[in-house]
Amino acid sequence: MKKIMSGNEAFAYGAYLAGIKVGAAYPGTPSTEIMDNFSKYPGVYAEWSANEKVAFDVGAGAAYAGGRALVAMKHVGMNVASEVLFYTSYTGMKGGLVVINADDPGMHSSQNEQDNRHYARFAKVPMLEPADSEEAKQSVKAALEISESFDTPVVVRTTTRLSHSLSIVEMEEPVAEAPAESVAYERNASKYVMVPAYARGRHPVIEERLKKLAEFAETTPLNRIEPGDDQIGIITSGVVYQYAREVFPNATFLKLGMVYPLPDGLIRELAGRVKQVVVIEELDPFIEEHVRLLGIQTRGKDVFSNIGEFSPGRIRRFAQEAGLIPGSNQSTVTMPQLPGRPPMLCPGCGHRGLFYALQRLNVAAFGDIGCYTLGAAPPLSAMHTCGCMGASIGVIQGVDRVGVKDRTVAVIGDSTFFHSGVAPLISLKYNNSSSTVIVVDNRITAMTGHQENPGSGKTLQGADTPVIKIDELARSIGFNKVDVINPYEFRTVVDTIKDHVQSEESSLIVAQYPCVLNIREKKPALVVDVEKCNECGNCIRIGCSPITKVEGGISINAELCIGCGFCATICSQGAIGPQNKEGGTD
Amino acid sequence: MKKKIDFLFAGVGGQGTILVSNILAEVGKSCGYDVKKSEVHGMSQRGGAVESHVRWGEKVYAPVVEEGGADYLMAFEMLEAARWPHYLAPGSIAIINRHRVMPPSVNLGKEKYPEEKEIESILTGAGGQVTWVEGAAKALELGNMALAGVVLLGALSARLDEPVEAWTKAVEDLVPAKFKELNVKAFLAGREMATGN
Ligand SMILES: Cc1ncc(C[n+]2csc(CCOP(=O)(O)OP(=O)(O)O)c2C)c(N)n1
Numbered sequence: 001m002k003k004i005m006s007g008n009e010a011f012a013y014g015a016y017l018a019g020i021k022v023g024a025a026y027p028g029t030p031s032t033e034i035m036d037n038f039s040k041y042p043g044v045y046a047e048w049s050a051n052e053k054v055a056f057d058v059g060a061g062a063a064y065a066g067g068r069a070l071v072a073m074k075h076v077g078m079n080v081a082s083e084v085l086f087y088t089s090y091t092g093m094k095g096g097l098v099v100i101n102a103d104d105p106g107m108h109s110s111q112n113e114q115d116n117r118h119y120a121r122f123a124k125v126p127m128l129e130p131a132d133s134e135e136a137k138q139s140v141k142a143a144l145e146i147s148e149s150f151d152t153p154v155v156v157r158t159t160t161r162l163s164h165s166l167s168i169v170e171m172e173e174p175v176a177e178a179p180a181e182s183v184a185y186e187r188n189a190s191k192y193v194m195v196p197a198y199a200r201g202r203h204p205v206i207e208e209r210l211k212k213l214a215e216f217a218e219t220t221p222l223n224r225i226e227p228g229d230d231q232i233g234i235i236t237s238g239v240v241y242q243y244a245r246e247v248f249p250n251a252t253f254l255k256l257g258m259v260y261p262l263p264d265g266l267i268r269e270l271a272g273r274v275k276q277v278v279v280i281e282e283l284d285p286f287i288e289e290h291v292r293l294l295g296i297q298t299r300g301k302d303v304f305s306n307i308g309e310f311s312p313g314r315i316r317r318f319a320q321e322a323g324l325i326p327g328s329n330q331s332t333v334t335m336p337q338l339p340g341r342p343p344m345l346c347p348g349c350g351h352r353g354l355f356y357a358l359q360r361l362n363v364a365a366f367g368d369i370g371c372y373t374l375g376a377a378p379p380l381s382a383m384h385t386c387g388c389m390g391a392s393i394g395v396i397q398g399v400d401r402v403g404v405k406d407r408t409v410a411v412i413g414d415s416t417f418f419h420s421g422v423a424p425l426i427s428l429k430y431n432n433s434s435s436t437v438i439v440v441d442n443r444i445t446a447m448t449g450h451q452e453n454p455g456s457g458k459t460l461q462g463a464d465t466p467v468i469k470i471d472e473l474a475r476s477i478g479f480n481k482v483d484v485i486n487p488y489e490f491r492t493v494v495d496t497i498k499d500h501v502q503s504e505e506s507s508l509i510v511a512q513y514p515c516v517l518n519i520r521e522k523k524p525a526l527v528v529d530v531e532k533c534n535e536c537g538n539c540i541r542i543g544c545s546p547i548t549k550v551e552g553g554i555s556i557n558a559e560l561c562i563g564c565g566f567c568a569t570i571c572s573q574g575a576i577g578p579q580n581k582e583g584g585t586d
Numbered sequence: 587m588k589k590k591i592d593f594l595f596a597g598v599g600g601q602g603t604i605l606v607s608n609i610l611a612e613v614g615k616s617c618g619y620d621v622k623k624s625e626v627h628g629m630s631q632r633g634g635a636v637e638s639h640v641r642w643g644e645k646v647y648a649p650v651v652e653e654g655g656a657d658y659l660m661a662f663e664m665l666e667a668a669r670w671p672h673y674l675a676p677g678s679i680a681i682i683n684r685h686r687v688m689p690p691s692v693n694l695g696k697e698k699y700p701e702e703k704e705i706e707s708i709l710t711g712a713g714g715q716v717t718w719v720e721g722a723a724k725a726l727e728l729g730n731m732a733l734a735g736v737v738l739l740g741a742l743s744a745r746l747d748e749p750v751e752a753w754t755k756a757v758e759d760l761v762p763a764k765f766k767e768l769n770v771k772a773f774l775a776g777r778e779m780a781t782g783n
Contacts, residue, residue: 168615
C-alpha cells in the first residue's frame, strides 16, 4: 500500500515503525508536525517540552535508560538545545537517539537562515539528510541503527521544503515487539558523568568514532553514485538533489544521504569519473569546502548563491549564467506591481488591544517571537525589537540600565515565557530592576498552529494537567506589583501600563484573552453608523482587516468581523456598534 | 497518460487551498502517476497568501513547479491569480474563482485592487488562457463559502482525462465525513459549469 505523506508525517511514521517509544519537542515551523503526528501513534509517549533544550534532555534520558527516542526542533531550536548535543556526543547513550533538525532556507517563518550542518561538525556527530518523504521515513530507522552501533546521537536534517512537501510513501508493518521489562539503570560514571577527568577520557573515543563513521559513509547505501555522462559530476543532498536532477538530467551524481562525516573515497571516485565537479547545496559551502580540502577543484558558491532557498528555476538560471548548461533563461514576462498581502493580527485578536494602547502611550516595546510580533507591523508599529525567543526581558534590563527618555516595556507571549522567559524574570527581580514585563497571554502557542503549553491545561496527548499561572509564578519569585488585565478593556490597559512603567520596582502585567482563532469565537459583526462617523481614523489605526475605508466613511466586512467590539471601544464618536433591528446601530 | 502535468494553486489563508490541492494529488496517485506536492503556509492563518504546487508525472523529482512550467493555475482569489504569470507554460489554463479578498493596503485606501480585465491581461500576456468560474457564488448557493475550492476543482476535472469516479472518490476520502455529500455536490456543480451542461 502507498500513501501520500508530507516529509514531517513520514518522519513521524518512520519513528513509529522503528519502535521509538518516547518523543519530545517544542513547536517551531517547519518541524512542528513531526511530534504532532508521532503523538497520535498507538503505544508511544510524546510531549511538548517547555523548550528545545528540555526536549533534548528528555530524549537523552530516555536513551540513557535504553529506550529509543525522538527529538524534533526547528533550526534555531538547536541553538537553545545545543548544550545537549555536545554532552550527548561525549556520553553516547544506550538506546538510539534521533534528533530531527528542520532548517529554513528562505526564512519562510524564521528570524534567520542559519545552516545547521555546521552543528554536526561542531559536535562531531553524524548527520543524515533525506530527499523526499519515503527517504524521510527510512532515515529515522537508519539514524537509530547508526546511533546504536556507533554510540552517538544522530541528527537528521530536513528543510522547510522537504518537511512541507508531500510524496508517495510505502506503508510497512511496524516491528512487533514484546513490551520490554524494566531493567535496572545501568550506572557507568566514567561514561555518563562529564566531569573533566572523565570527559578527557571520552574525547579520544569521540575522535575515534568519527573516523569509523567516515569509513561507514563510504559504504552505506545512504550515499550513492548515480552514473551519467562524464562532463559534469554533481555532489548534492536533500531536496536540492531533486532540483538538480531536473536541471542536469544527464549528469553523474553523488547523492549524499549522509552529509557528515563526508565520504572522501566516493568524492574522489566521482571526481575521477568526470571533467568537472559541481557542488550544489543551499546556504553555506559545507560540502564544497570539504571537497576543496581534498585537493579537488570544484564549482560551488561561485555559481550557486549562499543566500535564500533554491528551486529548479533558480538553479537553472545560476547554471546558465555560469555556462554550465546552455541557454539564457531571461524571462520575458514582466511582473505586475500588485498590492501585497502581509500577515497581520487576526480580526478580534486580543494582542491588538495591548499594542494599540502601547502605540497610544508611545512606549518603546522590547519584544519577542510569536503572533504578537505582528504588533511591530503598521499601522500598530508598537514593537521595536525581536531577536529570539526569550530575549525581551534581558534586553529591557539592559535598556533600562542605560536609561532612555522613553517609557519602556518588555512584551512576551505565554508560550515564549514558559520557553525562556522564567529565568530572565528571576534575573530581573534578583538585580533590583525597575522594568515592566507584559506577558501577552492568549492561552495557547498560536503562531505555530495552536499547540498546548504549560498555561493551557492540556498536554500534547490530551491529558488534563494543572494550569501554571504566570501571575502566581511572578509573585512567588518576589514580584509585588502584578496585574492580570483583559486587553480589550482599553482604559484599564492604558491605566495599568502607566502605573507600572512609573513604578520603582520590577513589575508584571498579564494581558489575558484566549486566541479567538483557537476558541473559534464569533459574535455578530459590528456596523458603522455613517451619520455619527467623522472619519477620525482611530478604527483604521488598529489594523483590523474587516475595517475598510470606503467612499464617505468606514465599512466593516461582516464576513470577516468576529464582533470582538474593540473598534467600538476606541471609536471617538460612538459610531460603531451591533446591528439593531432597523439595520442601523443602537 | 501524459508525461507530466503541473498545477499551481494560489489563494488566501483559510480558503481551503491546501485541502483541495491534497485532493488533486490523491487523484493523480490513484490514476497511476508519481505525484509530489509542496505548499507554503507559514503565516497563512494570519491572512497571508498561500501557494501550493502539485505535480503529476511518470517520475517527478522536484516538489515545486518551475517558472514557465505550470499547465494549470488554480486561483481561489483574483488578486492572487495575478501574482503568477511567470509560472505559466505556453498554452496553459488559469482557472480563477471570481472572488475578491481585499488586502490591508487596499482597505487603508493606499493601493488599488486591480480590475478584472487587468488581471486577465497579465495572465494572457504570459501565454495563459483565462477561465472565470463563479466558485464563490456557487459555494454561497450551496450554503458554505468554503466549498468554492471544490467547485474550482470540478471545473479543472472537466479539462482532464481522468475518470470522474477517481475525482469524487478522492473528494470523499479527504473531506471531513459529515461534509462528504455537500463537497461531491459542489465538485459536480463545478464540473457541470465547465462542460456547459
Ligand atoms: C528557539 C525557537 N523555538 C521555536 C520557535 C518558533 N516559534 C516562534 S513563535 C512561537 C510560539 C509563540 O507562542 P506564544 O509565545 O504563546 O505567542 P502567540 O503566537 O500565541 O501569540 C514559536 C514556537 C522559534 N522562533 N525559536
